[in-house]
Amino acid sequence: MRPPVLDPLFAPVSTLPGIGPKIAKLVAGLVGGQPNREATVADLLFHIPHSLIDRRHKPGIAYSENGDIVTLDVIIGRHMAPPRHSKAPYKIMAHDDTGQITFVFFHARRDWLEKTFPEGERRIVSGKVEWFNDRPQMVHPDYSLKPEEAAQMPAIEPVYPLTAGLASKTLQKAMKAALEKLPVFPEWLNEAYLQKTGWPDFSEALRTLHAPREREDLEPQSPYMQRLAYDELLASQLALAMVRANMRTLGGISRTPSGTLQKAVINALPFELTASQATAIKEINEDLAEPTRMLRLLQGDVGAGKTVVALATLAQVIETGAQGALMAPTEILARQHYASILPLCEKAGIRLALMTGKDTQKERRARQEQLDAGEIDLVVGTHALFQGSVTFKNLGMVVVDEQHRFGVHQRLALSGKGQGVDVLVMTATPIPRTLVLTCFGDMDVSRLTDKPAGRKPIKTVSVSLDRLDEIIGRVGSAIANGQKVYWVCPLVEESEKIDLAAVEDRHRVLEHALRQRVSLVHGRMSAEEKDAAMSDFKSGLTKVLVATTVIEVGVDVPDATIIVIEHAERFGLAQLHQLRGRVGRGDKPSSCVLLYKGPLGETAGARLNIMRETNDGFLIAEEDLKLRGGGEILGTRQSGTPGFRIARADEHADLMEVARDDARLILETDPELKSKRGEALRCLLYLFGRDAAIRLLRAG
Template sequence: MNLSQLRVDTVKGIGEESAKALGGLGIYTVQDLLEFFPFRYEDYSLKSPGDVAHEDRVTMIGTIQSEPSVRYFGKKKNRLSFRMVVDGVLVQVIFFNRAFLKTKIQLGSTVTVTGKWDAHRLTITGSELKFGEIERQGNVEPVYHATSTISSKQLQRWIKVALEMYEHQIVEPLPATIRERYKLLNKTETIRHLHNPLHPELVKQARRRYVYEELLYFQLRMRVFKQQHRELQTGRQLIVSRDQLDPFFAQLPFSLTGAQNQAVDDILADISSPYRMNRLLQGDVGSGKTAVAAACMYAVVKAGAQSALMAPTEILAEQHAKSLADWFEPLGLSVALLAGSVKGKKRTVLLEKIATGEIDIVVGTHALIQEDVFFHNLGFVITDEQHRFGVEQRRVLRSKGESPDVLFMTATPIPRTLAISVFGDMDVSVLNELPAGRKPIETYWVTHDLFERVLGFIEKEVMAGHQAYVISPLIEESEKLDVQNAIDLYTMLANHYQGNIQVGLMHGRLSAAEKEDVMSAFAKNDTQLLVSTTVVEVGVNVPNATVMVIYDADRFGLAQLHQLRGRVGRGDAQSTCILVAKPKSEVGKERMRIMTETTDGFVLSERDLELRGPGDFFGSKQSGLPDFKLADVVHDYRTLETARQDADVIISSNVLEHDEEYAHLARYLKEIGAYEGEKID
C-alpha cells in the first residue's frame, strides 16, 4: 500500500492517543511521519581547537588538568571552571550555575564537553558535559519540533521504527537520468540521512536531493496549470485597441516611459485574446504602475465592461480613487470608492450603482469581496500589492465577474529569474524605468551623533516649502531593543522645532479615521514633518515630500528600506534619504552601504539575495506558494531555476507518455488533475 494511505498508528509503538497527538503536528500517515524532518541538527562529532571557528558550537574531549573552582555571584548564580588538554592544547572550560558538578570532576579524568567556542581565549562555555569518551564520528543528533506531549526524542524513536518497517516501500519518483545528471541520492537514502545522518555532509546531500524534488514538483504544477489556464479557462474577449487610449493619454500631464508603453501593450493583448489574463506587473517604487493600470481600465470601460482595483489599505485605496477620478471624470467615466468606512445609506446607494453598471471603475479594500457586492459586468480585476492578499481573497474578487481578466501589481522588487520561477503560472511585465522628470534619490548613511545636523537639513528643506518623513521601527519604548521609538521621536522633534514646523504622528495603533486625519493633514501641508512607523511603507504619495529620515535603519531589511525611501522622490524636486544607524554586524553595515550605492530596486533585490538569502519578497501564506517541507524559494533560487528549466523540458517533450522512468511524475500530475496523459506544448 502507498505510504501516504497508511495510517500513522500502523507504526509499532504509536497508539490511538499518540496518533491523535501526532495529528496536531500534521502527521496522519506513515509518509507524513517519514517526511517530518528535523529543524536542526546537533553535531557532536569531536573537534580539535585548531579546526573550529570562533563562536562555533563544538564538542571536544580532553583530560582534566586542574581542580574545578566555583565562584558565586548574585543570590543564586555561580560559575564553575576548570582546564583540560584537548589534542595537546590547554583549553579553559566554563559552566554557569552548575556548581553541583564540582564533586564529580576529578583531576586526570576524561570528559566530553559541548558548548560555544571562543577561539581568542581558547575557552568553551559549556552546555553539556559527559564523563568518558565518545566516538569521533557518527554523532549528529536530529532535533525535531516538539509539543507538550511529544518530545524530540520520542519522534526520533518512532521515525526509526517507521524506517525499519517501511523503508522498502519508499517510492523513487525521480528518473535515474535526472539523479545521475545532478549526482543526487536516491529517495530512500535521502529520508534515512535526513533522520539519521552519520556526518553533517550527508545532511547537506540529502537536503539538496529533497529540495530539488520539491521544487521540480512545484514547477511541473506551475507549467501545466499555466498551459491549462490558456487552454481551458477561456474568458470574455473584449475588443480593445491602443487607439482607444488617445483621449486618456492626451490629458495626462506626463508621457509614459518605454517600459510603461510595453506593459500597456502586453496587457491590452491579453485582454483582446480569448484566454483569461493572469499577469503580474512588477515595478520599482515610483515607476508608474498606476498609470499603466489606469490606461488599461480606460480601455476596458470603453469596450463596455467595468473595472475593479483592490488595495491592501484604506489609505492606499483612497489615494488610487482620487488619482483615477482626477484622470477619468473629465473623460466622462465614473469612479467610486468602496471601503470599510463607507456605511449606511451611502453604501446601499453605491452598491446599487455598481450592480446596475452606473459606476465604471470601483476602487476598494477587502470590502470589495463582501457577499453583498455585485457587479453589472466586471471585465477587469487589479489587485495592488498582491503579496498582501491571501489567495482566497483574490479568488473571491475574480469570481465577482464572468472570467474577468486579472492583473496583479507589486512594488516589491523581485529578481526577474526568481519572479519567472516563482510565478511560473503567470506572465510577468516589468517596469524598470523612472518616469520623465524624476530625479534619483540621494541616499546618505550617518551615525546617531550627527542627528543634530540631520534636523538642520530637515528645517532647511521645510523652509524651502517641502516636507519630510522621520521613520522609527517601534511605536513605544522597548525593554528588549535599544532603538528609538516613534512616540519619543515625535515628542523630541516637536520640542526641537517649537512650533516653527508642524509635526504629525502616525502609527499602526491609530484607528482608520485617525490615520486618515493624519495623512490628510500631511497631504495638505498642514503638517510639514511626519513621524511614523512603517505604516507609510506602501503606496503613500505626497509629491511635496523630499526628505526621508529612517532612524535605527539597521533594524530594517533592504526591501523595506527601499520601500520607505520610495515615499519621496515623487515630484520634480531633488529628494534625499538619510539612514541613521550604527550597525553592529558586518551584514548590517553592508546593507547601509548598498542603500547608498543604488536606487534600483531590482539591483537591490539581487544584492539582498547574495547578502542573506531569505528576503522580504515572499511568504507562502501571502503569495500562495506551497508550504515546502525543506525548500526555500529564495535560499534555493538556483535550484528553483534549474527545476523550472527541467520542468519545461519534461512537459514540452513526450517523456511523460512514453518513458517509463517518468511514470511516477505523470501519475502525480494526473492525481492532482494537472495532466490528462496527452502531450502539452
C-alpha cells in the same frame, strides 16, 4: 486518489512513539503543516537538521578548547552538593590523565546524580566545555555512559530547529521511527538528468540528511540537499504549470474593442507615457485580445507609473461592456488610488466607485445594486471586500495591487466572480527573477523600467546617529525653505512598547527643536487619527511627519523632498528602497538620510553602501536576495523561499530554471500524467502538498 505507497507517510505524527496529543501540537507548530490539522509523518521528515554535533572529538580534558563539544573518558571524583534551599549549583569533580574538570548541574535531583555519576567509577561523558577562571567545566553534560554502553552514543548527531517544550531527544526518537516508514518510491526524475547530476534517489537523500556522516552533507550544495531541493521545486513548478494549463482551458473572452476609451484615458494624462509603460499596455492589450485568460504580473519600481498602465488596460475591458475591479491591500491605498484616477475617469467617461470597510450598510447596499445593474464600470476597494459577498453584473478584469501573499487560490476564487476574468497583479517590490519563477511561475511578466519624465534621482547619504542635532538643524532650514520632511522610526515587533515610546519621544524632541507642530503616525492609532495626521501633512498644515513604517507603501505627497530613516541598519534593503520612494515624486531634487548607530555589522554596512550607490530597485532586489535569502522579500518570514521547506531561492536558483523547463516538457508530452513517469510524479505532488493540482487534472 492518493497513491497507496504514500499512506504510511500521511499518518498523523501522534502514531509515532513518544508523541502524545500535547507534543503533537508542538510538532505541528514546528514543522508547519496546514493550519487546523495534525502534522503528518511526511511533514516531520521534511524538517531537516540545520547542523550537526560531532562527538568523535576526544582531546582529553586539558586539550579541550573553550566552547567545543568533546567526549571525555574520565574517573568520577567527589560530589559537592549545595546546602539545602541554596540556589548554588551541584558540582561533581572528575579527572583523566591530562587534568581535572567540574560537571555543573542546576535543579538536579541528588539521587539521580549519584546513580549516573558514581564516585570512583569510569564514565564516558560528552558535552560542551567552557573554561571559567582558567578551569574547565561542563554544564549539564549531554551523555554519561558506562564504558560498555559507549556505543549507544551517536558519533554524529543531527541538530534540529526546536520549539519551547519539545525536547531534542523526543524529536530524534520520533524521527527515527518516521524514517523506518519511508517506502520505496518509483523514480520521478528524468533518467538522463539523474545520471548527469549523479544524485542519490529520494529516500537515500532524505535518510542521509537525517543521519549525516559529515558537516558537508547538510550544505545547500551537497548532492542530498540538491536532490530534495530539486524535487520540491519540481513539485511546485509542475503544480503551477497545471494551474496555468487549467486556467487556459477554462477559456477566456477575446476582448478587441476599438481602443477609443483607452485613448481617452491616455489623452487625459498630464504627461507622456514612458516607453516601458507603452510596451506594457501593448502586451496587456495583446493578452486581452486572446481567447485565453490573462494572468500577468506588472512589476514596476516605486513611482514607475503602474496605476496608469492598469487604468488604461481596464478602459480596454470596460469598452467591451464588462466591469473592472482594482484591489488594494489597505484602505489608505484604496482611497489614494481612487483619488488619483478619479479625474482621469471623469474625463474619459468611466463610472468609478469606491468601496471600503467604512461604508455604512445602506451605502454598501446601494453600491451593490449599482454593480449588479451595471451602472458602475470600475470599483476600487480593499482585498477583503472582493473575497466576500460582492457580486458583479459582468466582471471582466481584476487588478490586484501590491499583494505578494495573494496566492494562486485567491486568484482562482476571484476569477469565479465573472466569466473568463482577466487578472493583472501589480507589485512595486522589485522581485528578483528567481523569486518571480517560484511565486508567480504561472504568470507572464511585464516590467516598467524607466521613471516618468521630470523625476529627479534621490541623493542618499548615511550619517551616524552621533550627528543627530546637526540633522535636525538641517531639517529646520529645509522646512523654512518650504520643503516637507518624513522622519521614519523603526518598529521591532518584540518590543512594541519601547519603540512606541521611541517614536513619541522623537516626535516631542522634533516639535521642541523645530518650534512647530509635527504630525505623528504609528500602528497603535485608529484609522481616523492616521488619516487626520496624513491629511495635515499633505495639505501643509504640518511640514514634518514622524512615522513608523506604516508609510512604506504607496503614500503620495509630491512636495515631500526629504526622508530621514532612523536606525537604518535595522531595515532590510527592499524596505529601505520602498521608504526612499516616498520622496522624489515631484520635480524638486530630493534626498534620503540613513541614520545609523555604529558600529555596523558586515551585512548592515553592505546594505547602506548599496543604497548610496544605486536607485535601481531591480538591482537592489537581486542584492537583497544575496544578503538575506528570499523569504523576507516577499514578506514571508521563514528562511528560504515562500512555501518551501528545503529549497532556497538564493542557493538553488539554477535548479529552479531546470525545474520550470522540466515541468513544461512533462505537461507537453504527458498532460494527464498517465505514463509511468507521470504516475511517479503524482506521488511527488502529493508528497510536497501540491495535490490541489491533481484535482485540476480530474476537473479539467
